[in-house]
Amino acid sequence: xxxxxxxxxxxxxxxxxxxxxxxxxxxxxxxxxxxxxxxxxxxxxxxxxxxxxxxxxxxxxxxxxxxxxxxxxxxxxxxxxxxxxxxxxxxxx
Amino acid sequence: xxxxxxxxxxxxxxxxxxxxxxxxxxxxxxxxxxxxxxxxxxxxxxxxxxxxxxxxxxxxxxxxxxxxxxxxxxxxxxxxxxxxxxxxxxxxxxxxxxxxxxxxxxxxxxxxxxxxxxxxxxxxxxxxxxxxxxxxxxxxxxxxxxxxx
Numbered sequence: 001x002x003x004x005x006x007x008x009x010x011x012x013x014x015x016x017x018x019x020x021x022x023x024x025x026x027x028x029x030x031x032x033x034x035x036x037x038x039x040x041x042x043x044x045x046x047x048x049x050x051x052x053x054x055x056x057x058x059x060x061x062x063x064x065x066x067x068x069x070x071x072x073x074x075x076x077x078x079x080x081x082x083x084x085x086x087x088x089x090x091x092x093x
Numbered sequence: 094x095x096x097x098x099x100x101x102x103x104x105x106x107x108x109x110x111x112x113x114x115x116x117x118x119x120x121x122x123x124x125x126x127x128x129x130x131x132x133x134x135x136x137x138x139x140x141x142x143x144x145x146x147x148x149x150x151x152x153x154x155x156x157x158x159x160x161x162x163x164x165x166x167x168x169x170x171x172x173x174x175x176x177x178x179x180x181x182x183x184x185x186x187x188x189x190x191x192x193x194x195x196x197x198x199x200x201x202x203x204x205x206x207x208x209x210x211x212x213x214x215x216x217x218x219x220x221x222x223x224x225x226x227x228x229x230x231x232x233x234x235x236x237x238x239x240x241x242x
Binding site (some may be wrong): 014016017018020021043056061062063065066067068069072074083087088089090091092093 | 130146147148149151152155178189190204213214215216217218219220221222231232234235236237238239
């Protein structure tokens, strides 16, 4: 494969709650190349919000999740083929 | 999501406490408990006009089922449970959540119903944005789902 043919892998990350004030559409696309763990993913999403201190503060208090579960252990491998989301602190009811 | 003794939903439809009690009913059940959460007109000293609820639908349904199954394990597999939460913009006084439980005796119903509500508030991926009478809006601070929040 030539350099021109190398595909860039991207991840579509869902954003909810307070993130909608920064990203009204509720989704960001990030470069997934080199990501192996949730910790890596967090660092990559931090880069995406590097110019927004309020979003970074909210991200610090947020968890990552698939559609099935919250990813408590951020050292775990990045789930492949599953939808991923950033969940800020919750307040139902 | 509806199983024999669980009815769980996230919905834009108006919530109906009577429907919850109708579901939480069985010949052997001598008790039923109902909780209705409504949009309040004042929060932390600010006059509220409405609240918008944002939900992660799929994960929310999964968390509701997880919570309900924990309640069944604790208070008996024959307990009947109902939990529904609204999505979208609600005016003051509208019901945002309805929870109900029925069982043979009142203690299990009270405890199971309260468990659904408390766990939903702490674990379900639901967020609310308050809209104030002065025209301002603000996302409400909540419970972090991660350990470093």
